[in-house]
Amino acid sequence: MKTLIACGKLFAATDVAALPDQLIVVKDAIIEQVGTLAEVAAAQHIETSGLDARALANKMGARYVDLRHAFVTPGLIEGHAHIGMDPSLGMNAMMLSGGFGEIAVRAIKNAQADLMAGFTTVRDEGCFAYIDVDIRNLIAAGEISGPRLVVSGLAISSTGGHADVHFRPGVGAISFPEAHIAYVVDGADAARAAARKTIKYGADVVKLMATGGVLSSDANMGSPDLALDEMRAACDIAHGHGKIVSAHAHGAQGIKDAILAGVDSVEHGTLIDEEGCQLMAERSVTFIPTLVAHRRSVEKGQRGEIPSAWYQKACMADEHAAWGLSRLHELGCPIGFGSDVGTSGNRHGEQAEEFSLMMERGSLSAAEALLAATRVNAHMLGLADSIGTIESGKTADIVAFAGDPLSDMRAMERCVFVMRNGAIYRHDAAPEMTAMRSL
Secondary structure: OEEEEEEEEEOOOOOOOOEEEEEEEEEOOEEEEEEOHHHHHHHOOOOOOOOOHHHHHHHHOOEEEEEEEEEEEEOEEEEEEOOOOOOOOOHHHHHHOOOHHHHHHHHHHHHHHHHHOOEEEEEEOOOHHHHHHHHHHHHHOOOOOOOEEEEOOOEEEEOOOOOOOOOOOOOOOOOOHHHOOEEEEOOHHHHHHHHHHHHHOOOOEEEEEOEOOOOOOOOOOOOEOOOHHHHHHHHHHHHHOOOEEEEEEOOHHHHHHHHHHOOOEEEEOOOOOHHHHHHHHHOOOEEEOOHHHHHHHHHHHHOOOOOHHHHHHHHHHHHHHHHHHHHHHHOOOOEOOOOOEOOOOOOOOOOOHHHHHHHHHHOOOHHHHHHHHHHHHHHHOOOOOOOOOOOOOOEOOEEEEEOOOOOOHHHHHOEEEEEEOOEEEEEOOOOOOOOOOOO
8 A cells, every 4th residue: 555645844864954845655664755746746657737745645546644734754763762661760669669560561651652752763771571572572563553672681780880789688589680670790701691691582782881870879870880801792792693782881981991892882971081082983883862861860859859869970960961972973973862761750752852952962953963863873773774764665664743843843842643664653633833835
């Protein structure tokens, strides 16, 4: 079956332009053609005289989707999410409350909320007990709805590091490491074994906890946790199996060690120094800034809703993040979109403020912020052959927003249409506004 989509403006992410009066022809789950009415009609061998887009769709025998009031983009790619996490709870509270069934149901709902916000692909950066692997498989099989998931299963941490649990012996499922959110390793051999386990149980990504974090028990969020040889060993295993590697890293030394070890993306990166910026840009490592996560934690701290130690670290992260992002942008480092959604106060389906913060704090243009969540992230995930742009032959992941984000980025918080793999999951009625263009 064919679908003809009429766009008010189309940001195809093949460059920085947004073109008016464009049509997209979708056949089943694939984009067949993108162009003006005249170009599409010519390709379909249909005379254009007196035709508008709806009439053209009728002549083609296609379903007609009217998005002339909207700004159309490729399906967005969320580069850093935690679908199994409840933003109202801390990590330890989640592990001690409810069970895996409850976490799984929450994860499904969270993933669906992200889809409804326009994120047709989501990279999950850490979930309990490989629940993200199961949900990825169920979505891919069509058993449940949701975004395309790229998952990391359990991360790899160090003893006492970020994502290690701090329960005393005898509390929680300490003897079952797969029940938690990370393998705890000490030494390169243990890191190799953990990477092999992660891949064995179905992860697409191997995630390394290179340093402390805002929401960890360690008072120093920048402290190096995993050593260079440990991370290099895990990277070697992951890359040998065709997997990508991400590194949670706040501190300057941990960031540099992660890059030297061979990671594909650095997450957060708040305390990065000039040497780290140069190294990341030289090696074209993708940077995922997660600015909205820091902002949400600061807001919760101001209300007294998180421990004071977390609040102090969140303020430090929020304060320092702008310099690193601006410098990496200046150096031409690939900058992707990731919100760390699911962390404290950071609710699924509401993470699009990250776009505005990338412009405000990192000096990205509006088009660059959109490219971060489309073409850049597609390349980072190794999926650029199928998603990330709207062009002939690509998978039909297409979303639309009320307003023009190139002039007001808050428009990205108003998703009105979602198509993933050619199937429509959301199509809001046109608002009472003048169409951007008339096809």
